[in-house]
Amino acid sequence: MSLSSIVGSLKSRLLLRSTLVSGLLVFTWGTGALAAETPAPSAKPAPTQASLEEAVAKLRKVGKSTTATQLLAAVDKAKAERQKLGRGRVVVGHLSLQGGTGRLDPLTSQVSLVSDGWFVTLAEDLRRPIALRLHGYEAVDIPLTGLPDLEVLHVGDIPLSPVSPMKIGVVHGRVVAADPKARIQVYAFIVPGEPNSLTGKVSGDRPAARLEVKREKDGSFQLGGLSPPPARYELWFKAPGHAPQSRVFNSLPGGRKNLGEIRLEKPTRLRVRYIVSSTPPPFQNATVRQAVVQLGQSFKADPAMQGVTFSYEQRPHGERLRFPQQPARLAALGKGKPEDYSSVNPSTLKLAAVFEAGFEPGQLYLLEHHAAGQWVLFVLEPDTGDAK
Incomplete structure (x- = not known):
């Protein structure tokens, strides 16, 4: 065997594999070549063995009436939320651990655990899967593509396998x-x-x-x-x-x-001077506000907003601003005061998508915070205790 063949064989043994097993996208690190795997004919989940009504009836038959009642209550709650929002699909299923010493309580996912492994969630659409992550277990994504376009979808039993x-x-x-x-x-x-x-x-x-x-x-x-x-x-x-x-x-x-x-490190403090508006600049009769943010804390341009404008964090490469509410775009302007740039024209700026970024004290920035429906013009300066 040639050297290139050996290298290629070794690379194939270290590839991340995503395998469709019983309708679930299960991610594994395997020893076989990716090309040797036979893909599923489609990304459709396997047909469920029973409808939600049949599953509830079976729970009552085996003496788990409390679980059945809790499950139906969770489904009704999700249906009410769907009706309120006017969209989404209620997804119901059952999780089972296939060995290991884990528990379902630490599961990190959008699903809400009800009882005995049953879960309910309100999915936005059927084009994207529902992700399940549990420490010590293989990652699993539940595909929804190909499911009927119904208000309530029962995806059956979802096995979670421990990592070898x-x-x-x-x-x-x-x-x-x-x-x-x-x-x-x-x-x-x-x-x-x-x-x-x-x-x-x-x-x-x-x-x-x-x-x-x-x-x-x-x-x-x-x-x-x-x-x-x-x-x-x-x-x-x-x-x-x-x-x-x-x-x-x-x-x-x-x-x-x-x-x-x-x-x-001991926390440092920054003073934020800013203008916030629901419309892009120019800002008419803008009021310059100010706040103090400490390293490790978050800043809200509007106290009533959901989420935060940015968090001020210490990262391996220095102090950074993180914008967890996405999407967000940011442009650096110049030195000065917020009032100096209140009439800036956004169309002349290079607003770039941003999740985390460094900053320069005294530099003005314009944030298009689409996730919050806000435009924020701000400058960060060391807090010296002078509130002027």
């Missing part, structure tokens, strides 16, 4: 604080997959889903049992009186990922 020992990943590193006496907390959670919900937001950071990470006296930490990609993890490092930091990463299947050293 050879594919489990480990992450490690070291975290220290500016104050050596500070008590540092380290925890992680598996990041939810891409949502197919009308709210467009799913949080993985909740108590039931948190994975506590042990930290040694020298600051070193390690977390094992990680699910392989496309599952992602987010690690948080916190200490009283310090700005928190986080890291989002993919594990190395069967390997160890080193995050290096994370240093928690």
